[in-house]
Amino acid sequence: MLESQDLERLEKLFVSMQEANGCFLGYPFARGFNYEPLWRFMSLTGNNLGDPFETGTYRVNSHDFECEVVDFFARLFRAPLGEFWGYITNGGTEGNIYGMYLARELYPQAVAYFSHDTHYSVSKGARLLGLDHCVVCSQSNGEMSYDDLAQKAIRTRNRPAVVVANIGTTMKEAKDDTLKIRATLRDVGISEIYIHSDAALCGPYAPLLDPKPAFDFADGADSITLSGHKFLGAPIPCGVVLSRKPHVQRVMRAIDYIGSSDTTLSGSRNAYTPIILWYAIRSLGIEGIKRTFHECEQLAASTAGELNACGVRAWRNPNALTVVFPPVDESIKAKWQIATRDVSHLVVTPGTTKRQIDTLIAAITDRSR
Ligand SMILES: Cc1ncc(COP(=O)(O)O)c(C=O)c1O
Known part of the structure; x- marks a missing residue:
């Protein structure tokens, strides 16, 4: 007491x-928001350790709910059927670092490109992952300058490109266009391209806009992240990251100790935030x-x-x-x-x-x- x-x-x-x-x-x-019906979960230990799509030794989790949230956003983001994977993160920052990690594993020699208006988590991710990076100028509305991307990428056109596209920049909510990014890089002769869409704020509603911004899997993204606490609302920071499955299979390691694969960035993971996000999407639709x-x-x-x-x-x-x-x-x-x-x-x-x-x-x- x-x-x-x-x-x-x-x-x-x-x-x-x-x-x-x-x-x-x-x-x-x-x-x-009102998550009162979920308060009783705070009397239990919860931990979403391991891959949400696998059944491990550890059962004190909300994996089923986590997978439902991932599925919901996979549909919204036009992920290829059966060929996507994802998990609930601690927020947009973890999702950005995770997307860049998958990119670095695919293209270790890549140069990362992102605009001046990009959230600071992205340059941190580049530093953490030892990725060479290049900051691209922004237009006055905050959107990436594709002319400047072309000018900068041409200097390193012999190396793969990892681009972080902003689907809502932090200050101006400007949206970069993944189709234009791919076309720009192809025009300068780069064919090995990985695009991570940082949809921290706009993720839940960007797919429903008219006109829909070009940012999702069908528009050429390799991974996408959103923050759960920004638009949907949650008392605890959280987010969702999704990726094309082969990118995740590359980093997957089987772990005897937990009887599951290690596919996520953290080991122990929040079991409550998946329930909160599930509650939010089920009640809102x-x-x-x-x-x-x-x-x-x-x-x-x-x-x-x-x-x-x-x-x-x-x-x-x-x-x-x-x-x-x-x-x-x-x-x-x-x-x-x-x-x-x-x-x-x-x-x-x-x-x-x-x-x-x-x-x-x-x-x-x-x-x-
Ligand atoms: C565009 C963008 N990306 C990433 C983040 C980081 O998200 P989080 O605070 O959930 O880590 C933010 C936060 O403001 C953001 O605006």
């Missing part, structure tokens, strides 16, 4: 996290994801419109939930946890309210007059 001062500390932490959850517009994390995206998109559109009407130069990429505007003051940045680089942004995710947006707009416009 905890002493009273420890209980007080817990109470204070809860109140401060609750307050921070309410003033949270600069990073894409859904709020307002495709129609629910579409509806929720549509609601968020409308709020993002009206936010950009209202900021413009107040004289703040705000804009969005097509079908983006991210509203980009000039950098805000330190005090606004601190209060609303607004990510800022050359620009600031807010991201409308499920659970973002009009009231929060109105309060932020009032703060921004007071200071920009």
